[in-house]
Amino acid sequence: MAENDQNALAGNVPAKPKPAAPGAAKPAAPGAAKPAAPGAAKPAAPGAAKPAAPAAAKPAASQGGVYKPPVDRPDSNPYKDSRVSALGAWFQERFYVVLPVLDYLKKKEVPQHRLSFWYYFGGLTLFFFIIQIVTGLLLMQYYKPTEAEAFASFVFIQKEVPFGWLLRQIHAWSANLMVLMAFIHMFSTFFMKSYRKPRELMWVSGFVLLVLCLGFGFTGYLLPWNELAFFATQVGTEVPKVAPGGAFLVGILRGGEEVSGETLTRMFSLHVVLLPGILMLVLSAHLMLVQVLGTSAPIGYKEAGLIKGYEKFFPTFLAKDAIGWIIGFGLLVYLASVFPWGIGVKANALTPAPLGIKPEWYFWAQFQLLKDLKFEGGELVAIALLTVGAIVWALVPFIDTKASKEERSPIFTILGLLVLAFLLLNTYRVYAEYGW
Numbered sequence: 001m002a003e004n005d006q007n008a009l010a011g012n013v014p015a016k017p018k019p020a021a022p023g024a025a026k027p028a029a030p031g032a033a034k035p036a037a038p039g040a041a042k043p044a045a046p047g048a049a050k051p052a053a054p055a056a057a058k059p060a061a062s063q064g065g066v067y068k069p070p071v072d073r074p075d076s077n078p079y080k081d082s083r084v085s086a087l088g089a090w091f092q093e094r095f096y097v098v099l100p101v102l103d104y105l106k107k108k109e110v111p112q113h114r115l116s117f118w119y120y121f122g123g124l125t126l127f128f129f130i131i132q133i134v135t136g137l138l139l140m141q142y143y144k145p146t147e148a149e150a151f152a153s154f155v156f157i158q159k160e161v162p163f164g165w166l167l168r169q170i171h172a173w174s175a176n177l178m179v180l181m182a183f184i185h186m187f188s189t190f191f192m193k194s195y196r197k198p199r200e201l202m203w204v205s206g207f208v209l210l211v212l213c214l215g216f217g218f219t220g221y222l223l224p225w226n227e228l229a230f231f232a233t234q235v236g237t238e239v240p241k242v243a244p245g246g247a248f249l250v251g252i253l254r255g256g257e258e259v260s261g262e263t264l265t266r267m268f269s270l271h272v273v274l275l276p277g278i279l280m281l282v283l284s285a286h287l288m289l290v291q292v293l294g295t296s297a298p299i300g301y302k303e304a305g306l307i308k309g310y311e312k313f314f315p316t317f318l319a320k321d322a323i324g325w326i327i328g329f330g331l332l333v334y335l336a337s338v339f340p341w342g343i344g345v346k347a348n349a350l351t352p353a354p355l356g357i358k359p360e361w362y363f364w365a366q367f368q369l370l371k372d373l374k375f376e377g378g379e380l381v382a383i384a385l386l387t388v389g390a391i392v393w394a395l396v397p398f399i400d401t402k403a404s405k406e407e408r409s410p411i412f413t414i415l416g417l418l419v420l421a422f423l424l425l426n427t428y429r430v431y432a433e434y435g436w
C-alpha cells in the first residue's frame with residue numbers, strides 16, 4: 001500500500017487521488033462500496049500486539065501524538081469496479097477526491113482507557129446545539145422582536161401556543177446545558193492535554209465556539225423583554241464602557257445611549273443570524289479537524305500500556321454517543337416540565353431596577369471579580385485581567401510546548417486547576433449571596 005494512502009487514513013495528509021486514466025472504469029460512490037475484505041482493518045483486541053503495518057511500525061514519538069489506526073487499504077479507490085447508474089457515475093467522478101476522507105470516517109477509531117468517558121461531552125454539546133436550532137426556529141414563528149410586542153409574544157408562546165411552553169422551556173434549559181457541556185468538554189480536553197500538537201487549532205476553534213455560546217446566552221437573555229432581562233442587559237453592557245473604545249462598542253450593541261427597543265432588535269439579529277452563522281462555520285472546522293486528526297489519548301498512555309483497545313467511531317462510538325443524547329433529551333424534558341423558567345413582568349425603563357440584578361450563571365465568576373475590585377479603576381483592572389487571561393487560555397497549545405513534545409507539563413495542569421477553582425469559587429460566592 002502506498003505510504004501517502006496510509007497517511008491519509010491515519011489522519012495526516014489527504015492522499016492524492018490517482019488521476020483516472022482516459023477510458024478507465026469510473027470511480028464508484030461510497031454507497032456502492034464493496035465491504036472491506038475481511039481482515040482488512042482488524043480492530044486490535046485489547047492488549048493484543050498491533051499488526052505490523054508500515055506506518056503503525058513507526059515509533060510513537062515520531063507520530064506527534066496523533067493516534068493512527070491500523071488501517072490496511074488495498075487500493076486507493078476500492079470502488080472503481082462497482083456498477084452504478086449514469087447519474088451515480090456522474091457524481092462518483094466529481095466526488096472521487098473525497099473518497100479518502102469518507103474512507104477515513106469509516107476507519108476512524110477511538111482509544112479506550114479509563115478517561116474515555118470524557119470523550120462524550122463534545123458530542124453532548126453538539127446535541128444541545130442542534131436542539132437550540134430546532135426549538136429556536138419553531139419559537140421564531142411566534143416571537144416578535146419589538147419593544148411593544150416582545151413580552152406579549154412570549155406570554156402567548158408560553159400560554160396559548162400548543163406545546164409552546166414546552167418549546168420555550170426546552171430552549172431555555174438546553175441553552176444552559178449546552179454552555180455547561182461546553183465548559184466540561186473544554187476542561188476535560190484541557191486536562192487530557194488534547195490541545196497539544198497537532199490539535200492546536202481544535203483548541204483555538206473550540207475556544208471561539210465557547211465565546212460564541214456565551215454570546216448566544218447574553219443576546220438571548222434580553223429577548224423576553226422582562227424586567228430582569230432588561231436591567232441585567234443594562235448592567236452587563238455598562239461594564240465595557242470603562243475600557244478604551246468600550247463606549248463605542250456599547251453604543252453599537254445598544255443602538256443608542258441606553259438599552260431600548262433598538263437594543264432588542266440588535267440582540268435578536270445577533271442571536272438568530274450572525275452568531276448561528278459564525279458558529280456553524282467554526283463548528284464545521286472544529287468537527288472536520290476532529291475527524292481528520294482523530295481522537296487523542298492522554299500523554300504517555302500508549303507507552304504505559306494504558307490503552308485497553310480501540311473502538312470504531314462508526315458505529316460503536318456513535319451509538320454510545322446516541323445513548324448520551326437520549327439521556328440528555330430525557331433530562332431536558334424533565335427539567336423543562338418540572339423546573340420551568342418564569343416569565344417575569346414586562347420591562348419598563350422608567351421603573352427603578354429591582355434589587356439583586358445578576359447575569360446568567362455562566363457570567364457569575366466575572367461578575368464577582370468586578371464586585372471584588374470595587375476601588376477606583378477596579379473595573380478596568382478586572383477587564384484587563386479577564387482579557388489577558390482569556391488570551392493566554394486561548395493560546396495554551398502554543399505556550400505548552402512540553403505537551404506538544406509528548407512530555408508531561410504539570411505547570412499547565414496546575415494552571416487549569418487554578419482557572420477551574422476561580423470559576424467554581426466565584427460562581428458559588430454569587431450563588432451564596434443572591435441565590436439561584
Ligand code: HEM
Binds near residue numbers: 121189283
Ligand atoms: C459548541 C461547542 C463545541 C462543540 C459542539 C464541540 C464538539 C466536539 C466534538 C464532537 C468533539 C469530538 C469528541 C470529543 O472529544 O468530545 C470535540 C473534540 C475536541 N474539542 Fe470540541 N466542541 C465544542 C467546544 C470546544 C471548546 C470550548 C474547546 C476548548 C476550548 C474544545 C476543544 C476540543 C478539543 C481539543 C477536541 C479534541 C479532543 C481529542 O482529540 O481528544 N471544543 N469537540
